[in-house]
Amino acid sequence: MRAARIVLVVLGVLVIAFGATVLVTTVRPNRIWGLATWLLGAVVLHDVVLSPFVVGVGLLLRRAGRSLRAWVLVVVQSAVVLGSVLALVVVPEIAAKAHGQKNPTVLPFDYTTRLLVVEGVLLAVVVVALVVGVVRARRTPPLVASTTNQ
Amino acid sequence: MLRRLLLDARAAMASPNRNARSAVVWGRLLGVAFLVCFVTGVYSHLLQDPLPGMRFPTRPVQLYQFTQGLHITAGIAIIPLLLAKLNAVMPALAQVPPVRGVLHLLERLSIAVLVASALVQVATGLVNTYQWYPWPFPFRQVHNALAYVIIGSIVLHVGVQLRIIARYWRARDSYDAEGRFVVDPSVGSELLPPTGREAHPTAGASAAAVPTVGPYPRGLTGRVLRWVDGPAAPASGAQEAAPDAAPTGDGPSADATDAGRASRPSTEATTGRRELVARRGFVAGVTAATVGVVALTAGQSNRLLEPLNVFGARQRHVGPNALPVNRTARAAGVLASATAADWTLTVVGPDVTRSFSRAELVALGTDTAELPISCVEGWSQMASWRGVRMRDLLAAVQADPASSLRITSLERSGGYRVTEMGPEYAADPTTLVALEVNGATLDLDHGFPARVIAPGRPGVLQTKWIGKIEVIR
16 A cells, blocks of 8 residues: 555656646747636636535525425426536537637537527526425425424 | 635535545546547558558548547537536635645645646647637647646546545445445545534534534635525524425535534435435536537538537538538639640659649549548538549559559649659559539539548648649659
8 A cells, every 4th residue: 555655646746747847848938827817717716616505506506405305306306417518518619609610610509599598498407396395395294294204 | 814714715615526436437528538538549640650660550431530529529528528627626726724744735636737728728629620720839749748748647647536536436335325435535525525623614524513613714715605504593493484495406506504504404315315416407507518519510520410509610511512611722822723625634653644634634543432531520411422532543644553642732832732642542443533522513613623531631631622633652
């Protein structure tokens, strides 16, 4: 274990050093500063914006979980995660298209409409799951209590 | 003050999905995805900038279409996996104390390098496939250098965390019979649920904690967490009345700090079930996101997923000659030179130099080849090309078919105006100086009057609007 760890750490440091060498030999210094600001910005974005946001959404889902059945919550949560990731991928695509295509075969679709349609479908799935979950829970209230208190 | 803040943050982050086991699970998948991207990326880089004497396989002809499609698809799959992994290890961000010594500081810095490089690499890589470059650095060189930084950082990270990885590699070593995460302080994870030694004895770790002790942090955080978990009451008899207790399978963060419930009768089973549902819910969410985002974009490089191509940056069969275009004739500045009536292709052999008009090229005898056009940006499409075999053209100037070539385009400028072709491609019977594609004359945007098409090479090396071919050795 100890030997393996030492080998991995040394190898990792060497590969990082090679990457740094490639960087300084192929990219001009003023451009490296540009990259540094982006790297720093990524860490700040993750630590200050993304993480608190995810914690907040998680807490809200946990709050919702008090009155929802497990399967409903799983459906809702999967839709939220998929919807968020699709937005992360497609919103830059919309921005890129707004910025200008080099030719009509690049970004050929109307991504705004498509994203709205897909997010709308996900929203519909969430609503259906919530409605079905609530209706079922009302019909069989004792079942819920008994299963969970076993 | 800082300590208080960090401990509050840790309490808010506590979740069955944020422990050493989930870090190992998502880390493994992410590691594989990054490795796939690294290997396919280095292959693509070497194809474009070969080391001296390097030769490449020309069969299967779709090799590059496959490796680069995989590169982009795995890169897109990394987005949800990376977010899942960052979510799993989030409590390490608020570890107390923030720095324990020089080694620990170095380790945290190396993590910062890994996280920053991975985020920048994936984000710029994605936006690059949209042909938008809103950053103050050259994409290709930085993408190449960061790839090594990321892979090195991952190897370093695995070395640093190896004891934890080994300890929590298998599910059966990670959970007890009730399905609860097994805390093993001996391996030194920063993600383990807070134990009694930390200021806030939150549940999870010590399920048998005395229920009357306030398990939540004081102040606002505690109040928020209490609101989240509801009136779970120190009075243990009250639970019967709470029908809410459906196991909360939730997600990006869930409910390990359910302190009130930890005091419930049959605590182990309830906690175990709740943790299990929360974990499965999170896995379901990330799986849905990964499968979804890949399925809706991979149609640009995969025939089977073509009908599902909702968000791909390209659509197959869209464009002149039913083929997408990267660089147009207008962008390349060849509108006049490529349509000039006196265009000729000059072929420079070791001893003989000849110029061919389009009619003279056709007179050499044409052949067809089914070859894909495969872009570094990931999109690709099979096409049927017709033109003169490169080896026949070389024979016409008495050159060895297995020669290295320098091919010059009519383009005024651009990084790929002049490209080189190794002898393995020049001699290949499917390598053509193409004059037609998909049964029609090459469109001006596809390289009229003549372009190169060879098996297994990136699209940028399939030079369009060629003016000169030289044998260089």
